[in-house]
Amino acid sequence: MTYTSVPNGFTECLSCSVCDPNNGLREKQACTSTSDTLCGPLTDYYCVDQHFNCKKAIKHSTCSPGQYINQTEYEVEERCCPMCAPGTHVLWHCTQDKITTCVPCLESTFISELNGLMNCFPCTICDASRGLRVNKGCSQSSDTVCEPLERFYCIVKKKSSCTSALQHSKCRPGQYIKQAGTSSTDTVCADCTGDTYSNGSFSSCLPHTKCEAMRLTEKNPGTHSSDTECGKPYNSLTIIAPSVIVTLTIITCVSVFSVTCFCKRKRKRSVVGGKIKS
Template sequence: MNMFLLKIVLSIAAIVSMNFELCVWACARAEYEIEGECCPMCAPGNHVYWHCTVDTSTTCVPCLDSTFTDKPNGLMKCFPCSVCNAVKGLRERKACTYTADIICEPQEGFYCIDQNKHSCTSAVKHSKCSPGQYIKQPGTPYGDTICANCSDGTYSNGTLLACQPHTKCDLMGLTEIKAGMTSADAECQKSTSVALIVGLVLLIPAIITLCIVLYCILKRKNVIRNTFTNVRSKLLYKIISNSILTFKY
């Protein structure tokens, strides 16, 4: 029993000793460990050029163009700046600097579906509402379009922010030729009055009759004119013939 207790005490002592060593040798928050030594970190926008030694501190240099570091570090080179990929529906919102990566946002008509810190990494197009639906909530850079169905007696082609009531043809003095649906308005046309139809039915035969009468009158006149011309020609011929005979004798 005593041996068992002794083992437990020794184990606890070993653990405490290890934790003490770790606490003693752990680097400070603004330091990094390299080959058992704690060196001061470089500031954001810089990277390590030479590690520290017993006699010298860390030598830091600024990041190159299109690279960055956004926090104190012990890196030998800076991170490359990201790119806003247009194929993924992205565009640049804030350019990359030596101390911060580029910030991307969705293109117009797109919304973000994947994000890293404050930058969007992938976006897709807003959904389009179908005919018979209206846009309940337009899409935003970080949310899709929300659609809702039109109720009876209203319609939308899918691009409206609210469903519109069907046109009442009879109230406009028109005739409905196609009933309205949730996806389209009613179709109207001008009404044809009964009086106009009756008038046309009576007028057309009258016009035809008048044309026939006029044709007959004109034809009769032509016959009389031709007859008169023939008689006159015969009389004239006879007078001329008699005159010639009289002159001879």
């Protein structure tokens, strides 16, 4: 087949190009009397010699283990166009004689990678109802980075940003805070043991107050969740009275015993003398 695509003074038409698969080519548009065959690269090939028409294509390289595809072009209408840089998006796709036209992302939108997209992504909102606050604000080339609110910890994370958080657990009375909560871990509680107590907010259990050591009466004994409750202080009468009572009781008993013995001895002497006094 032959063709001529422009007015000419040729004595014969030009031969149509052949899209040779051995050169990595396929036919995109057949030859006509007024236009040459239009060739394009085979699937998984890319053009290395193009001047209005691809003359030769090479197969894409295969990444080795430990490598990834660093793609800098995107395909549109069977053309490979240069990608837009992070923070920008495509306004117009490339043509045969123009490269891709890129424009910056609008406010509150972003794109963090090379792309062939017509629109940027909306920035993430750090929702307080999900226990989140802003750690780093959104920019044209990076999304918002969220973190847990104070006294919250992250339970779902995407890349470096937290997407959901819960409030730290509170220890119950009778427990102490064994390990304080962080932005990534919950509070760890442990039970009080022995003669100690905690209301749930202590970092360790405290020993019960000794009322006697403070010269106070004990009103209510301590538990694992509450301290000993002390009453009124001891007064001097309270301390001395038991001793005085005991002493007086002993003196009274000794006196009665002595008088009784004396009376018995005196009566015995009277009987021996032959007289009994009434």
